[in-house]
Amino acid sequence: MAKELLVPDNLLYTREHEWVLLLQNGNARVGITDYAQHELGDIVHVEMPEVEKRLEKGDTAAEIESVKSVASVYAPVTGTVVACNESLDPADVNGNPYDKGWLFEMSCDTTDGLLNPTEYRGIIS
Amino acid sequence: MKKFNEVELEPPKFYRTEGEVVRRFTRLSTLNFSVDANFYPLGSCTMKYNPKICDFISTLPGLRELHPMRIGEDSAQARTLRRILSELNEMLSDLCGFSSFSLSPAAGAHGELSGCLIIRKYHADRNDSIRNEMLIPDSAHGTNPASAAIAGFKVVTIKSGPTGCVDIDDLKRHLSNRTAGMMMTNPNTLGLFEERVLEICELVHSAGGLMYYDGANLNAIVGVSSPGAMGFDVGHINLHKTFAVPHGGGGPGAGPIGVRKGLEDLLPGPIFSGGKMISPSRSIGKVIGFNGNVGALVRAWAFIKTLGSEGVERASRDAVIAANYVRVSLKDIYPSFVSERFCAHEVLLSAEKLKREKGINALMVAKALIQMGFHPPTIYFPMLVHEALLIEPTETENLETLDEFISAMRRIAELSLEEISKFPNNTIIRHPDEARAARNPVLKG
Numbered sequence: 001m002a003k004e005l006l007v008p009d010n011l012l013y014t015r016e017h018e019w020v021l022l023l024q025n026g027n028a029r030v031g032i033t034d035y036a037q038h039e040l041g042d043i044v045h046v047e048m049p050e051v052e053k054r055l056e057k058g059d060t061a062a063e064i065e066s067v068k069s070v071a072s073v074y075a076p077v078t079g080t081v082v083a084c085n086e087s088l089d090p091a092d093v094n095g096n097p098y099d100k101g102w103l104f105e106m107s108c109d110t111t112d113g114l115l116n117p118t119e120y121r122g123i124i125s
Numbered sequence: 126m127k128k129f130n131e132v133e134l135e136p137p138k139f140y141r142t143e144g145e146v147v148r149r150f151t152r153l154s155t156l157n158f159s160v161d162a163n164f165y166p167l168g169s170c171t172m173k174y175n176p177k178i179c180d181f182i183s184t185l186p187g188l189r190e191l192h193p194m195r196i197g198e199d200s201a202q203a204r205t206l207r208r209i210l211s212e213l214n215e216m217l218s219d220l221c222g223f224s225s226f227s228l229s230p231a232a233g234a235h236g237e238l239s240g241c242l243i244i245r246k247y248h249a250d251r252n253d254s255i256r257n258e259m260l261i262p263d264s265a266h267g268t269n270p271a272s273a274a275i276a277g278f279k280v281v282t283i284k285s286g287p288t289g290c291v292d293i294d295d296l297k298r299h300l301s302n303r304t305a306g307m308m309m310t311n312p313n314t315l316g317l318f319e320e321r322v323l324e325i326c327e328l329v330h331s332a333g334g335l336m337y338y339d340g341a342n343l344n345a346i347v348g349v350s351s352p353g354a355m356g357f358d359v360g361h362i363n364l365h366k367t368f369a370v371p372h373g374g375g376g377p378g379a380g381p382i383g384v385r386k387g388l389e390d391l392l393p394g395p396i397f398s399g400g401k402m403i404s405p406s407r408s409i410g411k412v413i414g415f416n417g418n419v420g421a422l423v424r425a426w427a428f429i430k431t432l433g434s435e436g437v438e439r440a441s442r443d444a445v446i447a448a449n450y451v452r453v454s455l456k457d458i459y460p461s462f463v464s465e466r467f468c469a470h471e472v473l474l475s476a477e478k479l480k481r482e483k484g485i486n487a488l489m490v491a492k493a494l495i496q497m498g499f500h501p502p503t504i505y506f507p508m509l510v511h512e513a514l515l516i517e518p519t520e521t522e523n524l525e526t527l528d529e530f531i532s533a534m535r536r537i538a539e540l541s542l543e544e545i546s547k548f549p550n551n552t553i554i555r556h557p558d559e560a561r562a563a564r565n566p567v568l569k570g
Contacts, residue, residue: 039511041488042560067488067559068505090564 005124006034008098012111013120014076019098020114028077028108032064034097035124040066043093048084049104055079057113062103064093076114079107134553156553158500164526166502168471168517169344169366169444175424179369182427183420193415197402206419210397213426217362220429220437221343222353223383226362227392227405228417234268235412236361236380237308237339241276242409243359243384243391244306244335250391250407256333260299260307262291264315264507266341269308278305285509289315289463291325304334311355312342312469314507316448316515326356335359343367344519345445345470348438358385368425377418379425443520444470447527451516454531458538461510471517475510484542487512492556493540496549497533 007013012020017036021029037043047063055061055075062073083105093101115123140146155162160174183189188209191202214226230236241259248256259273262283270280281299286292290313307329311319319325326336338352338360344367352360364370364379372378384392393412395402402416429437445468452472456464459474476487491501491514503515518527537545547556 041505042563044560044563065563067563069508091560 005038006098007117007121007124009117011098012076012114012116014074014114015123016074016076017124018073018076020076020108020111021102022108022111023105026108027082027105028079028111029102029105030061030073030076031097031102032073032093033120033124036071037094037097037101040064040071041068042066043090046088046090046093046103048088049081051081051084053081055081055106061106073103075106077106077108077111079109081106163498163500164518164522164530165500166516166518166530167500168502168519169363170341170471170503170515170517172365172372173344173367173369173519174521175369175371176428176431178431179424179427183423188423189420193419196416196419204400206423207397207400207402209423209426210417210419211400213422213429214397216426216429217381218383219434220347220351221338221340221360221362221383222351222385223360224386225389225392225396225398226381226383227394227396227412228379228381228422229393229395229411229413230361230380230382231413231418232378233341233361233363233366233380234272236363236382237268237272237337238275239382239393239409239412240337240359240361241272241278241308243382243388244337245276245278246391246407246409247335247388248305253333256303256305258299258301258303259305260296260329260334262309262313264289264313264509265308265310266314266339269310269339273308283307285315288466289313289317289509290319290321293321293324293328296325296328300328300332300334302333304329304332306335306337306358308337308339309357310339310341311352312345312471314342314515315463315509316342316468316471316473316517317463317466318345318469322355330356341366342470345441347441348434349441352383353385358388359383364421364425369428370421370424377421379418379421381417381422440520441470444518447518447520447522448472448516450524450527451518451531455534458535459514461513463510470519471515473507473510474514474516476512476514477510479538480512485538485540485545487514488559489545489548490514490534490537493537493545493548494533496551497536499530499533 017033019031019033023029043064043066045065049061057075057078059075060072061075064071081104085102187202196203196206217226230239257279258281259278260281260283261269264285273280284292284295311322313319329336335358338357340360340362343362347367361380361382365372390405390407391409392405394404394408448468448471452468455474460478461473461475463473476490479485487504491504494501505513
């Protein structure tokens with residue numbers, strides 16, 4: 001029944017089902033994966049981190065409320081929050097998790113420990 | 126009977142007869158789902174059935190009319206209330222294996238906070254303030270970490286093992302001289318009795334921490350076992366969950382906090398004992414302006430008095446039997462990783478199999494139950510189980526009602542995705558869109 005879950009090849013991933021896009025300027029754009037939005041169900045509210053907040057890898061960065069529950073989004077890397085997706089419609093996280101549904105951007109020194117698409121596919125299959 | 130449609134929800138421009146007014150408001154009153162009219166498998170999680178005699182007794186004029194601040198007076202009314210509250214303290218202490226209760230906290234979470242403050246003061250009084258970590262299993266109710274954090278503790282999550290109970294090795298890894306205590310619900314939120322609770326209490330005690338009992342699931346064990354017997358030091362009871370009091374959100378609640386021998390002096394005052402009001406010497410202080418929500422406390426007293434200790438025990442046994450009857454009758458089509466095991470007062474099933482086979486999820490099952498005249502059970506909690514359906518019939522439902530519910534659940538599993546997606550369509554609000562309602566709430570009529 002379930003449609004194929006998307007795991008784009010140009011992204012890095014965490015075990016907590018976040019994706020990371022390394023931008024030209026060296027910052028990391030963060031969102032949640034297709035699998036995560038599918039598990040959460042209809043998302044109704046996103047609590048963004050404060051810009052300029054320093055986050056250690058694994059710290060709670062954002063919170064996502066769906067009709068089922070509230071879930072934490074963890075910082076996939078250590079760094080400082082530089083931007084949030086101000087124009088985010090919570091429905092975009094469901095409909096377009098890798099594009100319009102991005103959550104925030106943070107500085108990023110290293111992507112060590114993040115998973116490549118093949119490794120992440122192994123986790124969700 | 127005339128069926129309501131959305132036009133009839135609007136009041137008419139004018140009423141011509143008294144009958145019109147009476148009929149309109151009587152019909153409107155039937156639009157509320159009520160445990161007086163239908164089965165409600167949320168069970169004690171929200172509020173179990175409240176016997177009418179408890180309402181009757183708590184609203185007797187002599188008990189109802191005394192101002193809460195006059196409870197210390199030397200009048201017949203005040204003496205009677207003090208006696209009732211003292212007896213309630215004794216009865217709760219006996220049932221829980223504790224030494225004394227403070228009846229002050231106004232809700233379960235308020236009791237939890239009071240309990241966390243007691244644990245903090247216990248360590249502070251022993252010059253052991255380095256202990257700032259509260260251990261909480263990942264299956265706990267969300268109020269546990271919230272209460273611990275408000276009381277100033279750092280929350281440390283303990284994993285559940287493959288059986289759904291606390292992983293003892295993970296607990297051992299997290300015990301240290303920073304451990305202030307551990308908060309536990311037993312049976313846990315998966316409806317499973319934590320069989321290694323004695324070992325857990327011993328481990329936490331030998332690390333220097335105190336054990337906190339969340340009384341959310343006391344309805345499964347009251348009269349049979351007790352938090353005191355399991356080794357807990359401090360614990361609250363949600364009176365609405367176990368002793369027939371309206372739920373906090375719908376009226377004044379009550380979450381008495383109890384302690385084992387040796388910790389009584391830390392309780393929030395006043396303590397009702399032997400017909401007197403006592404202020405504990407090393408108390409964490411008062412936690413409420415008045416002396417607790419007396420009306421709710423009298424209801425709980427009436428409930429225990431009416432049933433007696435044998436009746437209270439019978440009630441928990443019946444609650445456990447009812448949950449297991451539902452479990453055995455539905456586990457083939459709604460299996461979860463715990464559904465083969467004997468459960469306590471609630472059974473954790475899952476719509477995962479149905480979702481895999483047909484695309485029908487727990488939310489759709491809940492909506493179809495509304496169609497069939499039942500209140501849905503708790504869904505999507507606990508989060509350890511996908512597509513969770515947490516069903517708690519409690520002790521008050523007869524076999525015929527349980528069979529009707531089971532039959533409805535089986536019929537739901539036979540629906541096609543197309544059919545179930547239309548449900549409910551026989552209610553005043555048809556196939557509600559919970560996502561749209563939460564994204565674009567209409568807060569004004």
